[in-house]
Amino acid sequence: MKLRILLADDHEIVRRGLRALLEKHEGWEVCGEASDGREAVEKALQLNPDVVIVDIGMPNLNGLDTTRQLLQHDPHFKVIVLTITDSDQVIREALDAGARGFVLKSDAARDLVSAVEALQNKRMFFTPRVNDLVLAGFLEKGQTVSRNEAPKLPTLTAREREITQLLAEGNSSKEVASLLNLSTKTVETHRSNIMRKLSFHSIRDLVVYAIKNNLIQIELPPPPPKTPTGPGPTAA
Amino acid sequence: MTIRILLVDDHPIVRQGLKTLLEGHSDWEVIGEASDGAEAVEKAKDLSPDVMVLDVTMPRMNGLEACRVLRQECPALEILFVTQHDSPQMMREALEAGARGYVVKSNAARDLLAAVDAVSQHRVFTALKGSNVAELR
Numbered sequence A: 001m002k003l004r005i006l007l008a009d010d011h012e013i014v015r016r017g018l019r020a021l022l023e024k025h026e027g028w029e030v031c032g033e034a035s036d037g038r039e040a041v042e043k044a045l046q047l048n049p050d051v052v053i054v055d056i057g058m059p060n061l062n063g064l065d066t067t068r069q070l071l072q073h074d075p076h077f078k079v080i081v082l083t084i085t086d087s088d089q090v091i092r093e094a095l096d097a098g099a100r101g102f103v104l105k106s107d108a109a110r111d112l113v114s115a116v117e118a119l120q121n122k123r124m125f126f127t128p129r130v131n132d133l134v135l136a137g138f139l140e141k142g143q144t145v146s147r148n149e150a151p152k153l154p155t156l157t158a159r160e161r162e163i164t165q166l167l168a169e170g171n172s173s174k175e176v177a178s179l180l181n182l183s184t185k186t187v188e189t190h191r192s193n194i195m196r197k198l199s200f201h202s203i204r205d206l207v208v209y210a211i212k213n214n215l216i217q218i219e220l221p222p223p224p225p226k227t228p229t230g231p232g233p234t235a236a
Numbered sequence B: 001m002t003i004r005i006l007l008v009d010d011h012p013i014v015r016q017g018l019k020t021l022l023e024g025h026s027d028w029e030v031i032g033e034a035s036d037g038a039e040a041v042e043k044a045k046d047l048s049p050d051v052m053v054l055d056v057t058m059p060r061m062n063g064l065e066a067c068r069v070l071r072q073e074c075p076a077l078e079i080l081f082v083t084q085h086d087s088p089q090m091m092r093e094a095l096e097a098g099a100r101g102y103v104v105k106s107n108a109a110r111d112l113l114a115a116v117d118a119v120s121q122h123r124v125f126t127a128l129k130g131s132n133v134a135e136l137r
Helices: A012-023 A037-047 A063-073 A088-097 A105-120 A128-139 A143-147 A158-168 A173-180 A184-198 A203-212 B012-022 B037-047 B063-073 B088-097 B105-120
Strands: A003-008 A028-034 A051-055 A079-083 A101-104 B003-008 B028-034 B051-054 B078-083 B101-104 B124-127 B134-136
Touching (some): A003 A012, A003 A037, A012 A028, A037 A051, A037 A063, A051 A063, A063 A088, A063 A158, A079 A088, A088 A128, A101 A105, A105 B012, A158 A203, A173 A184, B003 B037, B003 B105, B012 B105, B051 B063, B051 B105, B063 B088, B078 B088, B078 B105, B088 B101, B105 B124
Parallel strands (some): A003 A028, B003 B051, B078 B101
Antiparallel strands (some): B124 B134
């Protein structure tokens, strides 16, 4: 029987690339695709795939919250998170969310097949950097991992995180309500709770929070080209 | 006549996606790939492609710098940016650097074929995410 894989990434071009890569492997099939986290959850529940590959930076519902929601529905879902960064924070959040694989997008052509094979064989797959972080945390009984952390902000519920992402993406309370099938009043109550919990006073604070906590991702423009600035360094 | 295309993006998986899309067109051939701007310049000089599909944000040399170099080194080459940056400012910079086309990555599956077709015929093709496609002769 074929191993069935669901792909979730907001870029069709990336999904095409992933599909081409995975379908070269005999015995695997891509049974569905989703372009955001919400669609990924819906399709996973419909299609019951063996492996779900989710991009971390998707609109509407990011990959980490998608992973959390999937595992809440059914802890047997096997999720591989695709990410553009393997910062300590992202690694920790992916592990906390319950991902069983963690692959850098830049290395996907090399690592993704190994990651799916690992999950197929009931193992986990992480990049060397994740392994180092997990090992360091284990050896130092969590001291290394938590030592340099900023003071923790109050924890948002899954629903509050979802609403925070949608607000930070520029949706109004009314639009969020429509996307989540809630009343505008309910969304506004959540919004007030979020602002109160985080002691924020503006949507700008919320956007900064969403970026810092990987609820949304932004791409910065490339740095300007270096221009010659004279004969070179001079001694002070 | 076959249009010979060079693909430039630092993510192999994106290059693979672009390749599957472009190779659906019988008269087009992907003759090479590069993963940064410096490699793109080298390969363009070696392979003389008709069209280069070029990313903006890449290590070593970004796409804008590569485009400026290529304008000097390979004046016949047509350059089409396919980028994450859905920004009129970035689009203007790309065209000023000498590109003939600009497509946003999230819409590449929709716009890429029309864009390659246009730039291969030396027409300008630009499309931001929320805007209509603009094609100029």
